[in-house]
Amino acid sequence: MTEIHVRPATPADHDAIGALSVAAYRGDGQTKQDHPYESHLRDVGAxxxxxxxxxxxxxxxxxxxxxxxxxxxxxPLAELATDGEAEFRMLAVSPQAQGRGVGEALARACLARAGELGCRSVVICVRDFAADARRLYARMGFERAPELDWSPLPEVILLGLRYPLG
Structure with missing residues (x-):
């Protein structure tokens, strides 16, 4: 069984992160080739x-x-978080590593980081059709927060979720 270690990314990781982010988003139908969001996924330096x-x-x-x-x-990357909250975005798992607990390990690392910083909650959004992600977040204790739902493009519906800390 693979041991997963979560750590801060270094510039040496950026190319691999960009490539796996695009592959993951394409793999679950969130983007397709030449989708404008893919440039944001690839730009790990930003x-x-x-x-x-x-x-x-x-x-x-x-x-x-x-x-x-x-x-x-x-x-500049925060879309939902307000005072006392943290947010995580662009969670992506290599298609070859999906189903091995990588996404949960990354989400838990964000929850831990938010706790270290004294945040009262963590907010995220997930695509409306992302059933696997929604199940994972529900199992972890995230709660639906419909007041955070939004749509950056007509064909993109994002559902808000909140994880209360402490």
Whole structure:
């Protein structure tokens, strides 16, 4: 069984994170080739400038398995978080590593980071059709927060979720 280690990403991880993010988003139908959001997924340097990029790696091989971007209110990447909240975005797991607990490990690392910073909750959004992600977050204790639902494009419906801390 693969041991998963979550740590802050380094610039050496950026290319792998960008590539796996695009592959994951394409794989579950969130984007397709030449979708404008893919440039944001690939630009890990910009994500790192606006938040904390965490990476999940295989302890034995060092292979990058997934990543997530953790942000606080006021970050140019924050879409939902308000005072006292944290947010994570662009959680992506390599298609080859899906189903092995990588996404949960990344989400739990964000919850832990928010707790360290004294946040009262963590907010996220998930695509309306992302049943696997919604099941994972429900199992972890995230609650539906319909007041956070939004749509950046007519064909994109994002559902808000909140995880209360402490």
């Amino acid at each position: 994500r790192a400038a606006g938040g904390e990029v965490l990476v999940a790696v295989d302890e034995a091989t060092g292979a990058v398995l997934g990543s997530v971007t953790f942000v606080l209110p006021g970050s």
